[in-house]
Amino acid sequence: MKRYLGLCLLAITMQTPAESTDEPLPLSQPEPTASVWDISDLYPDIASWDDARDYATAQISAIGECEGILDDSASVLADCLSQVSDTYKALLRLYVYAFLNKDTNQGNIQHQERASVAQELLLEFTEATRFVKQELSHIGEATLNHYLNESTRLQEHDFFIRNTLRQSEHILSEEGEHVLRAASDALQSTSSTYSVLVNNDIPWPEITLSNGAKVTLDPMAYEVHRASANRNDRKRVFESFWGTYQHFRQTLAITLEGQIKKEAMVARVRGFDSSLDRALSQDNIPEAVYRTLLSTANEHLTSLHRLLGLRQRILGLGESRYYDLYTPVVTLPREFTLEEAATLTQAALKPLGRNYGEALRKALTQHWLHAYPAPGKRKGAYVMGAAYDVHPFLMLNFEGTFDSVSTYAHEWGHAIHSLMANSHQPFSKSAYSSFISEIPSTVNELLLFDYLRDNASSDDEKLFYLFRELNLLRSAFFRQAQFAEFELAIHEQIESGGNLSGDKLNTLYGSIQKRHAGHSMGIMQVSEPYTVEWASIPHFYRNFSVYQYATSMVAAYNLADRITTGDEDARQQYLALLQAGGSDYPYKLLRNSGVDLADPATYRPMIQRMTRLMDEVEHILDRQDTKNTSP
Numbered sequence: 001m002k003r004y005l006g007l008c009l010l011a012i013t014m015q016t017p018a019e020s021t022d023e024p025l026p027l028s029q030p031e032p033t034a035s036v037w038d039i040s041d042l043y044p045d046i047a048s049w050d051d052a053r054d055y056a057t058a059q060i061s062a063i064g065e066c067e068g069i070l071d072d073s074a075s076v077l078a079d080c081l082s083q084v085s086d087t088y089k090a091l092l093r094l095y096v097y098a099f100l101n102k103d104t105n106q107g108n109i110q111h112q113e114r115a116s117v118a119q120e121l122l123l124e125f126t127e128a129t130r131f132v133k134q135e136l137s138h139i140g141e142a143t144l145n146h147y148l149n150e151s152t153r154l155q156e157h158d159f160f161i162r163n164t165l166r167q168s169e170h171i172l173s174e175e176g177e178h179v180l181r182a183a184s185d186a187l188q189s190t191s192s193t194y195s196v197l198v199n200n201d202i203p204w205p206e207i208t209l210s211n212g213a214k215v216t217l218d219p220m221a222y223e224v225h226r227a228s229a230n231r232n233d234r235k236r237v238f239e240s241f242w243g244t245y246q247h248f249r250q251t252l253a254i255t256l257e258g259q260i261k262k263e264a265m266v267a268r269v270r271g272f273d274s275s276l277d278r279a280l281s282q283d284n285i286p287e288a289v290y291r292t293l294l295s296t297a298n299e300h301l302t303s304l305h306r307l308l309g310l311r312q313r314i315l316g317l318g319e320s321r322y323y324d325l326y327t328p329v330v331t332l333p334r335e336f337t338l339e340e341a342a343t344l345t346q347a348a349l350k351p352l353g354r355n356y357g358e359a360l361r362k363a364l365t366q367h368w369l370h371a372y373p374a375p376g377k378r379k380g381a382y383v384m385g386a387a388y389d390v391h392p393f394l395m396l397n398f399e400g401t402f403d404s405v406s407t408y409a410h411e412w413g414h415a416i417h418s419l420m421a422n423s424h425q426p427f428s429k430s431a432y433s434s435f436i437s438e439i440p441s442t443v444n445e446l447l448l449f450d451y452l453r454d455n456a457s458s459d460d461e462k463l464f465y466l467f468r469e470l471n472l473l474r475s476a477f478f479r480q481a482q483f484a485e486f487e488l489a490i491h492e493q494i495e496s497g498g499n500l501s502g503d504k505l506n507t508l509y510g511s512i513q514k515r516h517a518g519h520s521m522g523i524m525q526v527s528e529p530y531t532v533e534w535a536s537i538p539h540f541y542r543n544f545s546v547y548q549y550a551t552s553m554v555a556a557y558n559l560a561d562r563i564t565t566g567d568e569d570a571r572q573q574y575l576a577l578l579q580a581g582g583s584d585y586p587y588k589l590l591r592n593s594g595v596d597l598a599d600p601a602t603y604r605p606m607i608q609r610m611t612r613l614m615d616e617v618e619h620i621l622d623r624q625d626t627k628n629t630s631p
Contacts, residue, residue, distance in 0.1 A: 035371035074147035137168030190258030249502030279544035288598035297481035346449035385418025413441030421581030442556035557606035
């Protein structure tokens with residue numbers, strides 16, 4: 001359940017900071033009918049949803065009849081696993097309908113209530129099926145292999161069975177699992193406390209900007225004003241915002257320490273070597289993947305430092321400061337329509353071949369998309385692909401900016417991934433891992449960048465696209481690798497018997513932060529108050545999830561590089577990856593596509609492309625400088 005629901009919202013949580021802060025431009029064209037999704041594809045009306053809810057509730061109760069009999073025979077096991085799978089599929093369809101309704105009208109009480117009911121049913125399902133993995137581990141490998149050979153009906157569940165066996169040594173006794181579940185609420189308290197503190201209780205300061213405007217500098221306002229064109233405003237924003245975090249650093253250190261201790265305790269109780277071992281074990285990811293990410297990112301910091309130098313050059317700064325990091329160096333004062341976004345995306349994705357293009361073309365003619373902002377509608381963008389028997393649903397808030405276009409291409413990457421996985425795999429193998437999920441969306445963005453640069457009408461427009469991609473590399477690779485290094489360090493600190501304090505976390509995070517910024521080399525100066533940035537990162541409460549953002553970038557660049565050279569084998573391997581869904585371990589599926597994230601050589605295409613982009617930036621800047629100084 002966690003995997004499906006996590007993937008539903010992944011497009012929101014994994015969006016990276018944008019280089020441009022150009023204001024959304026008004027859309028003059030009327031909203032086309034195709035820009036509003038038709039959720040009657042899920043259920044024709046509320047009464048049908050109610051009937052489906054009642055049926056699913058009965059099915060959850062019926063699952064209990066399977067408890068204690070999974071080892072009776074291959075036929076019984078097949079019946080029970082299919083019953084579990086079918087019930088879960090029905091619950092996800094209920095959930096998607098309620099979720100989509102709620103997100104397009106958050107003020108509607110009935111929609112909120114149905115969403116809560118659907119969520120509660122999923123929790124009831126989780127509780128009702130806890131016995132399954134425990135009984136499978138008790139049945140044992142020999143008997144289960146015999147059952148798999150005996151029953152073709154078990155083939156759609158074979159990966160689930162084998163994966164459960166792989167993890168069986170970490171499944172506790174019934175009593176142990178019960179105790180751990182009973183403690184779960186208490187174990188979640190640190191994460192909940194952090195969320196309440198940051199989102200509700202911290203008194204955010206009010207500052208006055210250079211234009212006289214007064215701004216309450218909460219996290220949302222900080223993200224807007226940290227990119228101000230006025231350098232004094234940027235400095236004031238950073239000093240006030242991070243100064244506020246500094247006042248709460250000891251409290252926030254306690255919540256983070258509590259979270260790390262919780263993860264360490266659960267890992268120890270379940271027999272893992274460390275929290276990292278437990279986190280990677282969920283998808284059977286080799287630890288070498290994590291270690292390679294950290295070592296390779298540090299090895300190529302010279303590329304990041306070169307980028308920071310280019311930003312300094314084009315901004316005309318005598319020296320770079322950390323508060324200059326988010327200032328857009330080039331803007332694009334252009335409006336895009338939704339139709340243009342569709343046209344550009346289709347043109348950009350031609351290297352993916354006819355089959356992908358046809359799947360996208362057909363999808364674009366359907367009512368799968370809710371495109372424009374509306375009163376009461378949720379912010380952000382995501383793809384909800386969990387309604388297996390229906391189709392993916394895409395939410396955007398299209399505002400006519402380039403951000404809207406790149407998000408459009410990004411989200412269709414998720415949607416086509418879900419579409420292909422669902423059409424090529426049974427439900428039980430359709431849910432792909434978060435380790436893979438961001439790769440197709442990022443490939444789409446990279447191909448879009450290629451197309452737009454190749455068709456740019458001016459040097460300034462080309463510079464805009466160049467810096468947008470370079471910023472993506474900075475924020476989604478180097479910055480996430482920076483977070484991953486810090487996360488590992490604080491876990492190792494606790495697991496070795498140490499403790500965490502606000503000052504210790506500032507020192508630890510600041511050393512990594514400054515190394516990435518080239519602080520000691522005079523590339524970008526990081527003031528001490530900004531080292532509390534660790535306190536603003538919610539990902540550190542998600543047990544080693546952040547590294548996947550960076551590895552997804554590496555894989556996407558590797559795949560896109562081979563596809564754009566016309567390598568037909570690479571294209572077919574990529575399509576096979578999309579079609580594979582969750583039919584095998586994600587690391588193995590990626591290796592089948594020619595990408596080994598434990599191999600430093602896999603990083604080469606990304607770094608080489610970054611070098612080419614920066615070479616092109618310098619070439620344009622040199623040409624412009626020559627032109628401006630010519631008599």
